[in-house]
Amino acid sequence: MDTCIEKIRAIGADLLAKGTVEKVIGFADGSIPMATRPIALTSDKEVDKLVFNSVCGLNLANYVSKNSLSSKEGKIAVVAKGCDARNLVTHIVENQISREQIYIIGVPCTGMVDKRKIAALFDDEITGFEEHGDTLTITSASKTETVKKADVLRHNCRVCTHSNPPVYDVMAGDPVEEQTLDHPYEDVDQIAAMDLDARWAYFENLTKNCIRCYACRNACPLCYCPTCFVDESSPQWVGKGQNEIDVTTFHFLRAFHCAGRCTDCGACVEACPMGINVRDFTRKLNKDALELFGWEAGLVLDKRPPLDAYSPNDPNDFIK
Amino acid sequence: MMGNLLEHMGIDRDRIHFSWISSAEATKFVDVVREISEKVRALGPNKKFVKDYTK
Numbered sequence A: 001m002d003t004c005i006e007k008i009r010a011i012g013a014d015l016l017a018k019g020t021v022e023k024v025i026g027f028a029d030g031s032i033p034m035a036t037r038p039i040a041l042t043s044d045k046e047v048d049k050l051v052f053n054s055v056c057g058l059n060l061a062n063y064v065s066k067n068s069l070s071s072k073e074g075k076i077a078v079v080a081k082g083c084d085a086r087n088l089v090t091h092i093v094e095n096q097i098s099r100e101q102i103y104i105i106g107v108p109c110t111g112m113v114d115k116r117k118i119a120a121l122f123d124d125e126i127t128g129f130e131e132h133g134d135t136l137t138i139t140s141a142s143k144t145e146t147v148k149k150a151d152v153l154r155h156n157c158r159v160c161t162h163s164n165p166p167v168y169d170v171m172a173g174d175p176v177e178e179q180t181l182d183h184p185y186e187d188v189d190q191i192a193a194m195d196l197d198a199r200w201a202y203f204e205n206l207t208k209n210c211i212r213c214y215a216c217r218n219a220c221p222l223c224y225c226p227t228c229f230v231d232e233s234s235p236q237w238v239g240k241g242q243n244e245i246d247v248t249t250f251h252f253l254r255a256f257h258c259a260g261r262c263t264d265c266g267a268c269v270e271a272c273p274m275g276i277n278v279r280d281f282t283r284k285l286n287k288d289a290l291e292l293f294g295w296e297a298g299l300v301l302d303k304r305p306p307l308d309a310y311s312p313n314d315p316n317d318f319i320k
Numbered sequence B: 001m002m003g004n005l006l007e008h009m010g011i012d013r014d015r016i017h018f019s020w021i022s023s024a025e026a027t028k029f030v031d032v033v034r035e036i037s038e039k040v041r042a043l044g045p046n047k048k049f050v051k052d053y054t055k
């Protein structure tokens, strides 16, 4: 995957030099090892700042929406993994941006790593992170660990079946082989197998450490409402404190607002400082969207998400 | 999908009800409300997703 970066930089430089785009949004190194940050470049001289590796877990589609773009802005290029591209498609379908405004530099994705899993291998702070093919070398003051990338992939990447951007203007590498899964929603089924009380306890326990920082919401490209329901004070839809029912209400509604739109990109989980797998909520919705509507978000430009459209064939046996 | 997610989170399906009732369907409204009340009464008081204001 390191090989893609030369291609990404070359494409970015070319687009900026020719003036095809005004800006290139990509990943740059963060201030600590094993971290990257989004960056917007306006000059072809800066493309060396771009990186692409296995710690680019944020979703860059989050940085292009009506709210973040001024109407005067020209075309913007975005470096997009499979999931980022699917969220860009969702933006286009939901009229947040137009297809013409955006130039998708598609990256065939081999998955992002679970930083918490890696950090758990160490007692002290990680001071170095290197990647060669599918081998990762991580160092701290006390030791060096070598791990296979496949062993530390994020859960959403392990179950990802759209690693190649479904829509793009240019690809920065040859497409990777997509996996097919026998049990794509094993995690959801495991929760469903519990009885009602155990399920309630599971979700209460899941969110018990939530500090309501809303990083999960902010990292999500789907959450572009100018004022989120949790921030609204008139009317106030949900209490703002740590009461567990308010916390659950926030999570339930945040997830539901992503129903039929979530690409399982994992940016929400990546952003959570408390290590909460908020995907447990959205995964159930994704499974239902697939089973009830045959729908996976962000794959095509000419269909609206199922809860956004009416069809006489919509399942309606829940209405009594 | 909303009902399914609530159920997935541990809420009893019999407490969740979706109906389509026109403003002209007064009798249907009454029937539906009666049916829901009976189902929910049979389940007893709900303990989940209820905010305890005394805390």
Ligand code: SF4
Pocket (backbone or CB within 6 Å): A081, A082, A083, A084, A109, A110, A111, A112, A156, A157, A158, A160, A161, A162, A163, A164, A264, A265, A266
């Ligand atoms: S979800 Fe898929 S496309 Fe997105 S980072 Fe993971 S493997 Fe890549």
Ligand code: SF4
Pocket (backbone or CB within 6 Å): A059, A219, A220, A221, A222, A258, A261, A262, A263, A264, A265, A266, A267, A268, A269, A279, A282
């Ligand atoms: S809810 Fe999470 S996984 Fe789904 S699109 Fe938003 S950030 Fe990605």
Ligand code: SF4
Pocket (backbone or CB within 6 Å): A209, A210, A211, A212, A213, A214, A215, A216, A217, A271, A272, A273, A274, A275, A276, A278
């Ligand atoms: S990012 Fe984590 S701690 Fe913050 S609101 Fe979301 S779940 Fe809660």
